Structure formats: C-alpha cells, structure tokens
Amino acid sequence: MPPLTDDKIKFLTEKAADIRSSIIHMLILAKSGHTAGPLDMADILTYLYFHALKHDPKTPSWPYRDRLVLSNGHICPVLYATLAHAGYFPMETLKTLRTFGSILQGHPHRDFLPTLETSSGPLGSGLSQTVGMALADRMDHGRSSGKQFYCLMSDGELNAGNSWEGAMLAGKEKIQNLTVIVDRNNIQIDGFTEDIMPLNPLTDKWRAWNWHVQEADGHNFRDIDRVIGEARAVFDKPSVIIVHTIAAKGIPEFERKFEWHGKPPGTPQEIETALKALDDIRTMGGKVASPHHN
Amino acid sequence: MLNNSIKLNPKLFDADVEQIPIRKGFGEGLLRAAELDTRVVGLCADLTESTQMHLFKQRFPERFIEIGVAEQNLATVASGMAAMGKIPFISSYAVFSPGRNWEQIRTTIAYNNVPVKIVGSHAGVSVGPDGGSHQALEDMAIMRVIPRMVVISPCDAIAAKKATLAAALTASPTYIRLAREKTPIITTEETPFEIGKAEMFWRSKNSPLKKGLSQGRSEGRGIFPSVGIIATGALLYRAILVAKRLDSEGKYVTVVNLSTIKPLDEEAILKLAREMGAIVTVEEHQIYGGMGSTVAEYLAKHFPVPIEFIGVNDRFGQSGKPDELIEFYGMGEKDIYNAAHRVMLRK
Numbered sequence: 089m090p091p092l093t094d095d096k097i098k099f100l101t102e103k104a105a106d107i108r109s110s111i112i113h114m115l116i117l118a119k120s121g122h123t124a125g126p127l128d129m130a131d132i133l134t135y136l137y138f139h140a141l142k143h144d145p146k147t148p149s150w151p152y153r154d155r156l157v158l159s160n161g162h163i164c165p166v167l168y169a170t171l172a173h174a175g176y177f178p179m180e181t182l183k184t185l186r187t188f189g190s191i192l193q194g195h196p197h198r199d200f201l202p203t204l205e206t207s208s209g210p211l212g213s214g215l216s217q218t219v220g221m222a223l224a225d226r227m228d229h230g231r232s233s234g235k236q237f238y239c240l241m242s243d244g245e246l247n248a249g250n251s252w253e254g255a256m257l258a259g260k261e262k263i264q265n266l267t268v269i270v271d272r273n274n275i276q277i278d279g280f281t282e283d284i285m286p287l288n289p290l291t292d293k294w295r296a297w298n299w300h301v302q303e304a305d306g307h308n309f310r311d312i313d314r315v316i317g318e319a320r321a322v323f324d325k326p327s328v329i330i331v332h333t334i335a336a337k338g339i340p341e342f343e344r345k346f347e348w349h350g351k352p353p354g355t356p357q358e359i360e361t362a363l364k365a366l367d368d369i370r371t372m373g374g375k376v377a378s379p380h381h382n
Numbered sequence: 383m384l385n386n387s388i389k390l391n392p393k394l395f396d397a398d399v400e401q402i403p404i405r406k407g408f409g410e411g412l413l414r415a416a417e418l419d420t421r422v423v424g425l426c427a428d429l430t431e432s433t434q435m436h437l438f439k440q441r442f443p444e445r446f447i448e449i450g451v452a453e454q455n456l457a458t459v460a461s462g463m464a465a466m467g468k469i470p471f472i473s474s475y476a477v478f479s480p481g482r483n484w485e486q487i488r489t490t491i492a493y494n495n496v497p498v499k500i501v502g503s504h505a506g507v508s509v510g511p512d513g514g515s516h517q518a519l520e521d522m523a524i525m526r527v528i529p530r531m532v533v534i535s536p537c538d539a540i541a542a543k544k545a546t547l548a549a550a551l552t553a554s555p556t557y558i559r560l561a562r563e564k565t566p567i568i569t570t571e572e573t574p575f576e577i578g579k580a581e582m583f584w585r586s587k588n589s590p591l592k593k594g595l596s597q598g599r600s601e602g603r604g605i606f607p608s609v610g611i612i613a614t615g616a617l618l619y620r621a622i623l624v625a626k627r628l629d630s631e632g633k634y635v636t637v638v639n640l641s642t643i644k645p646l647d648e649e650a651i652l653k654l655a656r657e658m659g660a661i662v663t664v665e666e667h668q669i670y671g672g673m674g675s676t677v678a679e680y681l682a683k684h685f686p687v688p689i690e691f692i693g694v695n696d697r698f699g700q701s702g703k704p705d706e707l708i709e710f711y712g713m714g715e716k717d718i719y720n721a722a723h724r725v726m727l728r729k
Contacts, residue, residue, distance in 0.1 A: 228467075253454055
C-alpha cells in the first residue's frame with residue numbers, strides 16, 4: 089500500500105463526500121433501501137477502493153485482485169456508488185438502483201453484476217464464504233499468494249451463528265491474509281444492538297476465536313490506515329477490525345438513530361434535510377464553494 | 383424381464399445378491415474424481431468416515447477441510463472455495479445438510495451459481511436404529527425446489543460412484559442422496575448412467591401389442607392390465623421384484639429407474655405414461671414434494687394418468703431394523719404390489 093499522505097487524505101475525504109451524495113440521491117430515487125449503514129461505511133469503502141485494494145476496474149475478473157466480500161448486503165448502495173466512482177460502470181447506472189432489470193439489485197446479485205465477489209443479503213454467511221475463498225487460494229498458492237481477503241460485516245449480523253462458525257474456522261486455519269471489518273454502528277432494524285442482542289464484550293469474543301483484534305474510528309482515514317496496515321502485517325492469525333462508526337454519518341438529523349437503518353429519506357422534508365446536510369459536508373457549512381453543486 | 387441392453391446385475395434375483403451401502407459408492411467415486419481433477423476438494427462436518435469421505439481425506443489430506451459440527455459453515459465455506467475455481471463436495475447426514483443449511487445452499491450456492499456438490503448420506507427410514515431425528519425424508523423436496531439445483535438419487539453403490547464422477551464434471555449445484563445400509567447391487571460397471579436420463583430396467587414379456595389389444599390414444603389406456611413403476615434409490619430393487627411377480631401374473635409392467643429427480647427426464651416419463659396408462663412411484667421419502675410429486679406435476683399437465691404414490695405419508699420415522707421400518711411405513715413389496723393393482727383398477 090502507498091503511504092497515506094495529507095494530499096491523499098484530502099482526496100479520500102472529497103471522494104467519500106461524493107459517494108455519500110450518490111448514496112442519498114440513489115435512495116431518494118429508489119424510494120426504498122437502507123440509509124444508515126451505507127452512509128456510515130462510506131469512508132471505509134472509499135479507503136479500500138481508492139487506497140488499499142489491489143484491483144482493476146478495467147479488468148474486474150483479474151485473478152490476482154484482492155477479494156472484497158460484502159456480507160451485509162443491505163448496505164449495497166455504498167458498494168454500488170463506490171464501484172461507480174471507481175470506474176466499474178457508468179455513474180448514470182446508479183439511478184437504476186432497485187428497479188426492474190437493473191444491475192443494481194436491491195441486494196447484491198452476481199447474475200446481474202458479475203463484478204461482485206458474491207451475491208449477498210441474507211446475513212451471517214459472508215465471512216464463511218471469504219474463509220472458503222482464502223482457503224482455496226492457499227491450496228493453490230500457499231501462504232504467500234499476495235492476495236488479501238476482506239469481508240465487510242455489520243454488527244447486527246453477529247447475532248447469526250453462521251458468522252461465528254466462520255470465525256472459528258478462520259482461527260483454526262490461521263488465515264493470515266483475511267481481514268474482517270465490522271461496522272460497529274450499534275444499530276439494527278429493531279433497535280440498538282445492545283438492547284436487541286448484546287454483543288459486548290465484542291473484542292473479547294473475537295480474541296476467544298484466536299483472531300488479531302483491533303478497533304478504529306471508522307471516519308478517520310489515518311486511523312483506518314493504521315489498523316489495515318497492522319492487519320496485513322499479522323502473520324499468524326486472521327484479523328478483525330471493529331470500526332466505530334456513526335450510523336447515517338453525514339446527515340446530523342439522522343445520525344445514531346436506528347429508525348434510519350432500513351428506510352430512505354421519503355418525505356419532502358426528509359429529502360430536503362438529507363440534501364442540505366450533504367451540501368454542508370462539501371461546503372463546510374457554506375463557508376466554501378463546492379465544485380459538486382448540481 | 384430385465385432390460386438386457388443395459389447390463390444389469392445377472393445375479394439380481396439370487397437369494398445372496400451382493401449388498402453394498404450406496405454411500406460407499408460415493409466414497410470411491412469422490413476418490414476417483416479427485417484423482418482425475420485437482421480442482422475437486424472435500425469438506426465434511428465431523429462425519430468423514432460415516433459419509434465415506436475418509437477415502438478421499440486419506441489420499442488427499444491437503445484438499446480436505448474438516449469443518450466440525452457446523453453445516454451452515456460447511457455450505458458457505460464451500461461456496462467461497464467454488465468461487466475461487468474449486469469443485470467442492472460437502473458431505474454430512476442429509477438431515478443436517480441440506481436440512482440445517484437450506485438457506486445457505488439456496489443463497490450462497492444456487493443463487494450464486496457455483497458448482498458445489500452437496501452429498502446427503504443416511505437418507506430414508508432405512509437409517510434404522512438411529513431413529514426418526516436422523517432419517518431424512520424431506521431432502522429431495524427441499525432441494526428440487528431450488529432453481530438450478532440438480533437432484534440425484536442413485537439406486538446402488540455402483541450408480542452412486544458414477545453419479546459422483548458425473549457430478550464432478552458439471553458446473554451445476556448438485557445434490558446427491560445416499561443411504562446408510564447395505565442394499566442390493568442392481569447395476570454393473572457397464573450399466574449406463576447419465577445425469578437427467580431415466581433408464582428402463584424392466585419390461586414385461588406380456589406386451590398387449592403382441593396380443594392385438596392396443597387401442598385408443600394410448601396402448602395403456604386399453605383394457606389390458608398394464609402399469610409403469612417409477613422408482614428412485616434402493617427401493618428400485620423391491621420395485622423390480624414386484625414387477626417380476628406381476629409379470630408372472632400376466633400383467634404388463636415396465637420399471638423405470640429415475641435416478642435424476644431434477645432435471646426430470648420428461649420424454650421418458652411421457653413415454654411411460656402413454657404406454658402404460660397408470661403409474662406407481664416408489665421412493666423412500668415423504669410423498670409430499672418428492673419424486674412422485676415431480677412426476678405428477680409433469681403428467682398432470684401433459685398426460686394425466688392415474689398415479690399411486692409409495693413413500694412416507696406425512697410422518698416421521700423411528701428406531702427399528704431397516705426392513706421392518708420400510709414395511710411399517712408402507713414401502714415394502716406388498717405395498718408396491720397392492721398399489722400397482724389399485725392403480726390398474728383406476729384406469
């Protein structure tokens with residue numbers, strides 16, 4: 089990975105703002121979908137696709153690419169927006185989210201968008217699939233294939249037993265080129281995670297399955313860079329990074345509220361609130377002109 | 383008489399007919415498939431010897447993954463390996479896989495369209511003393527309803543070996559159903575096996591054509607007592623014994639081995655229904671949703687004929703000896719024989 093310079097951080101910050109803007113516009117058009125998760129993972133996806141991942145938008149099936157599995161498929165608007173901004177398909181396509189025949193299905197489906205590593209949506213299965221990919225890769229190339237395997241998960245999906253079955257196997261097999269990123273936004277559809285099904289002490293759980301455990305601020309690129317770098321340096325264990333995020337990050341009125349987990353801005357007032365908030369991000373509250381006004 | 387052209391076991395009607403568990407054929411087939419193709423890998427959920435995957439594990443330990451008692455992980459890890467170009471075989475008892483991990487099979491294997499081969503052993507009440515919890519009677523129903531899934535239920539160990547080798551060569555998600563106990567060897571190495579193809583195993587000498595009794599839009603719709611028996615799995619042996627008896631009574635009987643439940647060999651089923659005019663389906667599975675349902679769905683639309691269904695009638699199994707359980711649950715020779723007579727009366 090290249091060093092994370094100040095210029096690069098500025099670039100990533102602007103890119104993340106653009107991606108958040110795309111997400112909101114997509115959701116408003118689609119009139120359904122999830123808001124909180126896509127917004128709070130925008131910085132992570134931006135960092136991965138524009139700094140960390142080895143990938144080639146011109147050759148999506150490049151066999152030596154790093155693999156990124158989106159286990160919590162419902163946050164796909166952020167993945168779709170990031171892929172579009174990275175050049176995998178035209179930005180115009182984002183307007184088709186959740187419509188008939190679109191490559192951008194409500195939850196990711198490889199039949200429609202082969203660039204995806206997996207189809208996903210039903211929670212709790214992505215980690216095991218990533219473990220399987222890494223194991224297959226190790227059979228073919230040993231421990232030094234040069235590929236990194238990333239799995240993005242939500243905290244809510246850690247309710248599912250399948251998640252922990254995958255974690256146990258990765259610990260047993262000491263899959264060192266596997267990094268799980270858990271979006272610790274503390275919300276799920278029915279409420280706050282610690283009310284629905286407590287996950288804490290979450291770091292202890294992963295340590296118990298013999299994982300290398302780190303925590304980071306999911307909205308701080310320098311912090312993200314630190315933990316991703318360390319995860320890649322660990323050679324005897326799989327790594328998990330609990331990224332602390334603010335649900336619906338970017339729209340202060342929506343932030344940290346579980347009500348925004350599973351719905352888009354719908355009423356005219358909600359739409360206005362969302363669009364104004366995004367404008368504020370780009371213009372630092374109106375202090376600077378934004379090149380993105382549209 | 384037995385269909386000579388497909389070279390069935392000449393000692394089939396001997397009292398000491400050779401008996402081998404169907405699952406053993408899978409173990410040998412997987413070993414051979416792995417020798418032929420380095421992409422073949424094996425994953426098991428703590429039942430390696432029981433499902434006969436140990437033969438593969440001993441020979442190719444570096445291509446074997448022990449998952450432990452975690453069937454959801456079994457399916458999903460295999461999905462990931464298949465996405466990287468492997469051809470994974472996953473084995474467990476059918477109650478657990480595809481029972482416990484159905485949604486993972488649906489979404490991460492079939493919806494993802496990756497070539498994972500799901501091998502469910504210990505299907506049917508003939509599992510015996512382990513009891514109802516371990517006797518899978520719903521597995522074919524829950525697999526055949528998934529788009530893209532191929533469903534195979536071999537009739538003996540030799541067919542199971544061929545099914546395993548054939549499945550390794552396709553890109554389709556595939557379910558292979560196995561049984562625990564020793565069952566008669568019906569086929570030989572020379573008997574053809576093709577996924578999606580039904581084979582005629584028995585054909586009566588008593589053809590109504592010879593007696594000039596053919597009439598109406600189908601031969602079987604005439605007054606001549608004729609019946610087609612469609613069997614899958616080890617019960618095929620009993621179906622053939624019944625056919626022999628009916629034959630000796632002057633009835634016109636054809637027995638078809640339907641080893642692939644999906645995709646259905648529609649041509650063979652239609653031909654059988656046209657010729658015989660009455661059908662008995664025989665399977666060690668719930669009647670609801672199983673092989674008989676598949677046949678009935680097809681014939682109801684294309685060529686409705688009376689059908690009798692031999693299978694488990696909406697009940698769970700229990701402990702016992704395999705033979706006594708098969709009879710208790712209405713799948714013995716007597717039951718097949720009576721069903722054949724009932725269905726002929728309904729023509």
